[in-house]
Amino acid sequence: MFEFLGIPPQALFGQLLIGLINGSFYALLSLGLAVIFGMLNIINFSHGAQYMMGAFVAFLLLQHLDIGYWGALIVAPIVVGFTGVVIERLFLQRLYKLDHLYGLLLTFGLALIIEGVARNYYGSAGLPYTMPDSLRGGQNLGFMFLPNYRAWVIVASLTVCFGTWFVIERTRLGAYLRAATENPTLVRAFGINVPRMITLTYGFGVALAAFAGVMAAPVYNVSPQMGSELIIVVFAVVVIGGMGSILGAIVTGFGLGVIEGLTKVFFPEASNTVIFVIMAIVLLVRPAGLFGRRA
Amino acid sequence: MADRVADPLTAPVSTGRSWSEPVAFIAMVVALAIAPFFVYPLFLMQALCFALFACAFNLLIGYVGLLSFGHALYFGWASYLAAHAAKVWGFPPELAILTGALTGAGFGLVAGSLAIRRQGIYFAMITLALAQMMYFFALQAKFTGGEDGIQAVPRGKLFGLLDLNNQMTMYTVVVIIFLAGFLFIYRIIHSPFGEVLKAIRENEQRAISLGYKTDRYKLVAFVLSATLAGVAGATKAIAFQIASLTDVHWTMSGEVVLMTLLGGLGTIFGPVLGAFVILAMQNYLNTLEQWVTVIQGVIFVACVLLFRRGIIGEIAHLLRIRL
Numbered sequence: 001m002f003e004f005l006g007i008p009p010q011a012l013f014g015q016l017l018i019g020l021i022n023g024s025f026y027a028l029l030s031l032g033l034a035v036i037f038g039m040l041n042i043i044n045f046s047h048g049a050q051y052m053m054g055a056f057v058a059f060l061l062l063q064h065l066d067i068g069y070w071g072a073l074i075v076a077p078i079v080v081g082f083t084g085v086v087i088e089r090l091f092l093q094r095l096y097k098l099d100h101l102y103g104l105l106l107t108f109g110l111a112l113i114i115e116g117v118a119r120n121y122y123g124s125a126g127l128p129y130t131m132p133d134s135l136r137g138g139q140n141l142g143f144m145f146l147p148n149y150r151a152w153v154i155v156a157s158l159t160v161c162f163g164t165w166f167v168i169e170r171t172r173l174g175a176y177l178r179a180a181t182e183n184p185t186l187v188r189a190f191g192i193n194v195p196r197m198i199t200l201t202y203g204f205g206v207a208l209a210a211f212a213g214v215m216a217a218p219v220y221n222v223s224p225q226m227g228s229e230l231i232i233v234v235f236a237v238v239v240i241g242g243m244g245s246i247l248g249a250i251v252t253g254f255g256l257g258v259i260e261g262l263t264k265v266f267f268p269e270a271s272n273t274v275i276f277v278i279m280a281i282v283l284l285v286r287p288a289g290l291f292g293r294r295a
Numbered sequence: 296m297a298d299r300v301a302d303p304l305t306a307p308v309s310t311g312r313s314w315s316e317p318v319a320f321i322a323m324v325v326a327l328a329i330a331p332f333f334v335y336p337l338f339l340m341q342a343l344c345f346a347l348f349a350c351a352f353n354l355l356i357g358y359v360g361l362l363s364f365g366h367a368l369y370f371g372w373a374s375y376l377a378a379h380a381a382k383v384w385g386f387p388p389e390l391a392i393l394t395g396a397l398t399g400a401g402f403g404l405v406a407g408s409l410a411i412r413r414q415g416i417y418f419a420m421i422t423l424a425l426a427q428m429m430y431f432f433a434l435q436a437k438f439t440g441g442e443d444g445i446q447a448v449p450r451g452k453l454f455g456l457l458d459l460n461n462q463m464t465m466y467t468v469v470v471i472i473f474l475a476g477f478l479f480i481y482r483i484i485h486s487p488f489g490e491v492l493k494a495i496r497e498n499e500q501r502a503i504s505l506g507y508k509t510d511r512y513k514l515v516a517f518v519l520s521a522t523l524a525g526v527a528g529a530t531k532a533i534a535f536q537i538a539s540l541t542d543v544h545w546t547m548s549g550e551v552v553l554m555t556l557l558g559g560l561g562t563i564f565g566p567v568l569g570a571f572v573i574l575a576m577q578n579y580l581n582t583l584e585q586w587v588t589v590i591q592g593v594i595f596v597a598c599v600l601l602f603r604r605g606i607i608g609e610i611a612h613l614l615r616i617r618l
Contacts, residue, residue: 043416094600098302100416101362102599105556108549109595116588232545236424239417269435276428280409283421287412 012265013144019261020254021150021219024157025051027253028212029234031161034243035168036205038181039198042092042103048231049114050206053080054213055222056118059129069132069218076214077207084206088199111228118224126221153215160211161250168246177201236279241291248291303357303560303604315616316481319564327470336466337535342574343473344531349554349566350480351523356552357561358484359516360496361411362419365426366524366551368406369399371543372429373525378445378538379438388451388459392472392529399525400518402429407517411510414499426548433543444539448532465534472530476523481563483519492516553591556598559605564618568607 029047036044044050057079058072067075087110095102131149138147168174180187180194188194213227220226241252256275264271282290330339348370355361373395381391410421433439440446450459459465483489494502495509502509532538541547550573558569577587602609611618 037416043420091596091600099360101356101419102302102603104362104364104416104419105552106596106599108552109592109599112549112588112592112595114592116586116592119588120585228545232423232427235420236427239413239420239424272431272435273428276424279421279424283409283412 009143010145015261015265016258017144017146017150017261018264019258020154021257022260023254023257024153025212025216025230025253026234026237026257027161027250028157028208029230030237030241030249030253031164031246032205032208032212033234033238034246034249035164035208036202037243039177039201040088040092040103041096041100042107043100043235044202044205045104045107045231046087046111046114047107047206047209047234048227048229049111050080050084050227051209051213051216051230052118052222052224052227053083053114054210055129055217055226056122056213057210058214058217059127059222062129069135069214072217073211073214077210080210080213081203081207085199085203087206088202092202093195093199111231115224115228122224124224126223126226129217129222131218149218153219156215157212160208164208165246165250233275236275240275240279240282240289242289244289245291248289252290303562303608313617315611315614315618316563319618323564323567324474327474331463331466336462338574338578340466340469340534341531342571343469344527344534345551345554345574346567346570347473347476347530348524348527349551349558349570350477350563351520351527352551353555353560353562353566354480354483354520354523355516356555357565358489358496359492359513361513361517362552363410363422363517363520363548364419364552365406365422365424365545365548366521367543367545367547368422368426368429369402369521369524370528370531370551371433371538371540371547372402372528373398374528374532374538374542375433375439375445377529378448378532381451381533382445382448383438386451387455388453388468388533391451391533392526395529395532396522396525399528400522403518403521403525404514407514407521411513411517423545423548426543427545430540430543430545433540439538439540442540444537445532446537448536448538450533450536459533469530469534472526476526477563477567480523484563488512488515550591553595555605557594557605559608559611559618560603562605562607562611562618565605565607569605572606 029051033044033047036042036047054076057076058069061067061072061075062069091106091110092103095106135149135152138145139151140146166174168177176187176192177197180192180197184194216226237252237256238249240256241248243249256278259278260271260274263274270277327339327343348366352363352366355363376398377391377395380386380394381388386394406422406425409425410418413421434441438445450465452458453464453468457464457468459468484492491502491507491512494505494507495512499509528542531542554569554573555566556569557565557572558567559565573591576590580587583590598605604612607618
């Protein structure tokens with residue numbers, strides 16, 4: 001077996017795989033943030049909490065209703081997406097005429113509430129979520145062992161990401177969405193119900209976060225604070241990529257996941273901070289972000 | 296409903312002299328002078344450190360319109376370096392606090408010059424991300440003591456004369472530091488420099504077209520705010536003889552936003568009241584301890600939806616005075 005800079009290939013590919021897994025979650029979450037920001041002009045600070053809600057709903061479905069992983073993968077995003085619709089109707093809708101910062105503050109408050117409630121009932125320790133039997137085991141690829149579940153997470157997340165890209169960039173519905181982002185008043189004048197579209201966009205973005213949460217449940221434990229640390233990294237990802245482009249969000253998410261994984265191999269002390277360092281460098285070199293347009 | 300609730304971030308600032316601010320200031324000084332006879336001095340010192348922290352934060356959000364979501368970085372790191380200076384290097388308290396102020400200024404200069412390269416919502420995300428990065432450094436660095444923090448920091452003798460181990464002496468020193476910081480911020484806001492800051496908040500494009508280098512103004516304001524946050528953190532480290540991870544965590548950044556929002560964005564006394572209310576809630580509602588996060592979240596939501604002017608802002612609006 002070859003070695004690369006004194007690193008055994010198993011370790012290298014193992015971390016690369018973990019990097020791709022983390023990248024899947026970065027991509028799904030930053031995609032949701034970008035979609036929501038595009039329509040609502042709000043940075044959804046509760047995105048991490050809603051990702052955690054997805055994982056918790058999956059956990060509760062299994063505990064109380066005996067609905068397993070595959071069911072949860074469909075039910076949890078719908079349930080959490082519906083709470084998103086309610087949040088938009090009750091709260092966010094009132095903020096569109098105000099400074100963007102109020103949206104950030106409000107969703108930050110919501111994140112505290114969701115996380116606080118979860119912690120009160122389930123404590124800070126992680127709850128285990130068992131992997132579905134159909135995805136147990138793995139493939140021996142010769143140079144590394146590939147667990148089936150991890151392969152599934154990467155494939156599923158890529159599929160959902162590109163599905164979202166396709167809907168927004170290549171369908172009539174997506175065209176309406178993009179038009180409403182540019183000029184809501186004009187699109188309304190054409191008889192399209194823009195406020196409903198905004199509500200559903202928020203619901204969809206939140207559902208994406210919940211979907212990521214369900215997929216994360218068997219990899220990491222289900223815990224109340226699983227979202228808050230992640231969302232800060234995702235913010236850095238969004239700053240690096242810029243929120244103007246859907247493909248940009250996906251590429252940046254996966255790319256940074258891989259870079260983080262590689263950092264874990266070569267310079268483990270910096271693995272927590274590498275994404276933030278890259279953010280600082282990007283701000284110096286290309287302030288608008290890699291895929292962003294200058295505002 | 297959205298239209299009826301005012302938005303202090305865009306509300307015009309009334310100018311000219313007013314009698315209400317000096318009166319409120321004197322009332323505040325009197326209250327601080329008699330408070331230690333009724334309230335536990337340690338609580339007061341804690342509240343005053345956070346009040347100064349919130350005032351420093353308010354300088355940015357209230358008067359330049361910049362939301363820094365990472366102010367724990369300057370507060371927490373200043374408290375680490377002040378604690379380290381006092382304990383390991385044997386600095387007297389005045390130099391330890393100065394070390395903290397310089398720490399805040401240094402980090403503020405670096406983080407500020409990165410963050411002002413983007414506007415609005417990105418500014419908030421960048422400051423948060425940079426603060427999180429420095430949280431991880433604090434977690435891994437040797438001198439911070441990791442989970443234990445830096446404990447048993449000596450209070451020492453101020454200028455080699457005043458023994459700060461005496462609780463009332465320490466309290467007086469904290470009050471003086473707080474009042475000095477408070478008056479300094481008041482002076483900044485009412486200076487020509489402060490007027491430019493408000494102009495940037497109102498309409499940055501117009502300020503640029505009038506020939507102001509707005510980025511420089513924003514950076515100076517950012518460094519000033521970080522420096523004062525550093526003074527607050529350093530003072531807290533000396534008064535409480537400990538520096539810990541709590542003070543650099545993102546929840547601390549959120550707390551200072553909450554204090555300022557609750558008291559009143561862009562009001563001079565709001566952050567002070569906000570800090571006292573939030574800390575009183577944490578200290579005296581022990582039975583609700585586990586619900587504190589939820590209550591804080593509810594206050595956030597209520598403030599944003601129902602009273603964006605905050606407590607002091609609403610009072611000032613009702614009485615048609617400036618506070």
